[in-house]
Amino acid sequence: MPQTDLPLEELWRYTPELPAPDDLQEFWTETLGEAGERPLDVTSTHVDSGLVTVETHDVMFAGFGGDPVRAWLHLPAGVLRGDGALPGVVQFQGYNGGRGLPHEHVFWASAGFAHLVVDTRGQGSGWAVGDTGDPAGSPAAQPGFLTRGVLAPRDYYYRRVYTDAVRALEVLRGRPEVDGDRVAVTGISQGGGVALAVSALAPGVRAVMADVPFLCDFPRAVRIAAGDPYAEIVRYLRAHRDLADSVFRTLSYVDAAVLCRASSAPALFSVALMDQTCPPSTVFAAYHAYGGPKEIAVYPYSDHEGGEAHQQRHQLGWLRSRLGLSA
Secondary structure, eight states: OOOOSOOHHHHTTOOOOOOOOTTHHHHHHHHHHHHHTSOOOOEEEEEOOSOSSEEEEEEEEEOGGGOEEEEEEEEETTOOTTOOOEEEEEEEOOTTBOOOOTTSOOHHHHTTOEEEEEOOTTOOSSSBOOOOOOOOOOSSOOSSSTTTTTTSGGGOHHHHHHHHHHHHHHHHHTOTTEEEEEEEEEEETHHHHHHHHHHHHSTTOOEEEEESOSSOOHHHHHHHOOSTTHHHHHHHHHHOTTOHHHHHHHHHTTOHHHHGGGOOSOEEEEEETTOSSSOHHHHHHHHHHOOSOEEEEEETTOOTTTTHHHHHHHHHHHHHHHHTOOO
16 A cells, blocks of 8 residues: 555644633543542452463453443563552553453463553454443444544543543552552554543553554544544534534534643654554644654554554563663
């Protein structure tokens, strides 16, 4: 596939004006304050994954509205309970993927981290199994998730998702095996966008790793993305031609390129210049807006798969350095 977005030299200069809603901070303070009034109600059950180097627990906690959210907690085998020594990584999932099976995501635990692999509510029937429903209703919407409740910020699907994600960070930071001051957030595509949002909304994020992030610079993404998921919004507006202003107002409350201006933790981004799903310019919009120290790995010949194992290797060295860990 060819490069269809701006050339790299223009991407380095691409800084779109993305106005934040006047009540953005108030909106999220209220949302997360309401969530914080509920106990996390964490349950954790050991499961046999068949692996001998990684110990896995089936975790459930109360997310937005008290709705149950599922996650896998992977620990290096033989960890002392209550030691509080492990650095942690919270991983959010790509669009329509779930936490998968217990043995699928064990890289970070194998590298010595406590690793929480979090479901995305309602998702997990596309490419990886999920076990968390989304019991909240929505008016008429396009198939998919981007237009669920999109006419009002309080009803919007990603308000619930971001709240779940902030709560997941609290879960891992509260584990007795984990050093709560050394926890990073990460994800690819949708997971990368969620990680950026959490870095802005939650205290205590030590580092951020966002690969080819989705949910960034909605106005441009909707205009130029080659297909789904952004095309869900296009189809919705094709049917609801008079609702564009309301839709983009709602999206501005969850746009990671708007929210991450408030982030301060060190961040490692990646971008793929042949990405047909998350256009490179939308990734650079978030990168340039990001409020903390930042780096970006550029993959000129990659589509939405990004850097894959090469980026993972880069992340491991980068994160160890940021957390003061030996190689």
